[in-house]
Amino acid sequence: MKILHTADWHLGKRLQEYSRLEEQKEVLQEIVDIAENEDVDLVLLAGDIFDSFNPNHEAVELLYKTLKKLSNNGQRPIIAISGNHDSTQFIEAPDPLAREMGIIFYSKYDSLIPTGTLDNGIQILQSETGFIQLKLPKYEFPLRILLAPYANELLLKTYLGDGDREKEFRQLMASKWEALANKYCDEKGVNLFVGHFFFTKEGEAMETEPESERPILHVGGTQALYTHNIPNQIQYAALGHLHRYHAVAKEPCPIVYSSSPLAYSFSEADQEKQVVLIEALPGKAVNYRPIALKKGRPLYRKTFHNLESALEWLGENPYCFVELTYVTESAIDASTRKALMKAHDGIVNLIPQIKNPLGQENLSLKVEDLEKDMLSLFKMYYQSERGLEPNSDLLDLFKEVISQE
Numbered sequence: 001m002k003i004l005h006t007a008d009w010h011l012g013k014r015l016q017e018y019s020r021l022e023e024q025k026e027v028l029q030e031i032v033d034i035a036e037n038e039d040v041d042l043v044l045l046a047g048d049i050f051d052s053f054n055p056n057h058e059a060v061e062l063l064y065k066t067l068k069k070l071s072n073n074g075q076r077p078i079i080a081i082s083g084n085h086d087s088t089q090f091i092e093a094p095d096p097l098a099r100e101m102g103i104i105f106y107s108k109y110d111s112l113i114p115t116g117t118l119d120n121g122i123q124i125l126q127s128e129t130g131f132i133q134l135k136l137p138k139y140e141f142p143l144r145i146l147l148a149p150y151a152n153e154l155l156l157k158t159y160l161g162d163g164d165r166e167k168e169f170r171q172l173m174a175s176k177w178e179a180l181a182n183k184y185c186d187e188k189g190v191n192l193f194v195g196h197f198f199f200t201k202e203g204e205a206m207e208t209e210p211e212s213e214r215p216i217l218h219v220g221g222t223q224a225l226y227t228h229n230i231p232n233q234i235q236y237a238a239l240g241h242l243h244r245y246h247a248v249a250k251e252p253c254p255i256v257y258s259s260s261p262l263a264y265s266f267s268e269a270d271q272e273k274q275v276v277l278i279e280a281l282p283g284k285a286v287n288y289r290p291i292a293l294k295k296g297r298p299l300y301r302k303t304f305h306n307l308e309s310a311l312e313w314l315g316e317n318p319y320c321f322v323e324l325t326y327v328t329e330s331a332i333d334a335s336t337r338k339a340l341m342k343a344h345d346g347i348v349n350l351i352p353q354i355k356n357p358l359g360q361e362n363l364s365l366k367v368e369d370l371e372k373d374m375l376s377l378f379k380m381y382y383q384s385e386r387g388l389e390p391n392s393d394l395l396d397l398f399k400e401v402i403s404q405e
């Protein structure tokens with residue numbers, strides 16, 4: 001049985017003022033093509049389907065059109081869970097209609113997927129909250145999936161006490177998963193886990209989440225789950241949340257972040273984006289391999305010391321987004337700025353890096369500085385950050401801002 005694992009589509013996400021919708025269309029078509037070429041039996045979409053709770057209609061349309069194609073008009077089941085960027089209500093809303101096409105949305109811990117046979121012959125044999133057992137017409141053996149959409153504190157507050165909430169959270173999730181696995185997951189079927197959480201090996205230094213991925217609501221601290229919280233019966237854990245491809249652990253099974261299909265922030269500039277193809281049979285270790293995605297504009301962080309080399313590179317790399325650092329004696333003058341911006345339509349940030357900055361290297365405030373007025377403090381701050389004095393226009397603007405309540 002072939003399973004395709006993808007996550008973190010973040011449909012509707014922008015890079016500052018730049019829309020990514022056309023790139024999202026292209027890369028999702030690339031994923032559809034992979035599913036077709038590889039003759040995939042099932043797709044797992046591990047959360048952060050949209051970038052916001054209120055996605056715009058282009059993003060919504062892109063999701064539904066893509067899932068229709070990805071499901072091969074209902075022949076290839078898709079299991080999609082919500083992430084921390086998704087509205088649980090919104091994700092599950094089309095479920096009754098989508099389920100008829102073998103597309104199952106799951107976002108709430110108290111939701112129960114109805115059992116029965118769908119039009120496409122897929123049987124939903126058993127279900128419980130956070131669990132589904134399927135049978136695909138092509139295979140004799142059943143497929144069990146633990147469903148672990150992102151759970152915020154509001155969803156879980158009724159279950160958690162006032163003690164060590166993070167530990168309680170882990171125990172709550174682990175015991176639920178263990179109970180489900182013990183009840184349903186034996187070696188006569190394929191057993192999978194799909195989740196949207198931050199997983200780490202217990203005791204290992206914690207990798208920081210990308211800034212945009214830090215949940216707004218935590219269950220105590222960082223809300224990390226441990227890889228050993230995944231039950232032993234599970235053969236592959238398909239995760240979403242971290243945007244880089246990352247096989248977190250091999251025990252008790254491969255626990256893998258597939259990566260987002262596009263680089264969504266400059267902290268992802270050097271990452272290759274992928275989907276994961278898994279081959280699974282009952283009672284055996286799975287085979288899995290990442291498949292690189294090529295579509296979309298790559299993101300680069302580049303530093304230049306003169307205009308000529310910057311223009312040359314920009315000319316050679318028209319199809320990308322770039323955060324351009326320009327090393328200069330003072331500020332970037334207007335004609336240089338204009339020449340750079342004219343040369344490329346994807347300069348997202350233009351950052352001056354001042355050589356040999358004047359004055360002190362770091363801003364270190366003394367007690368007497370606290371007596372100073374706001375304008376003097378702003379000048380000190382600006383000088384320490386940029387290495388030069390703020391010009392009169394900027395100071396006027398600052399005065400105007402602080403004069404308003």
Ligand SMILES: [Mn+2]
Pocket residue numbers: 047048083084085196213240241242
């Ligand atoms: Mn996420």
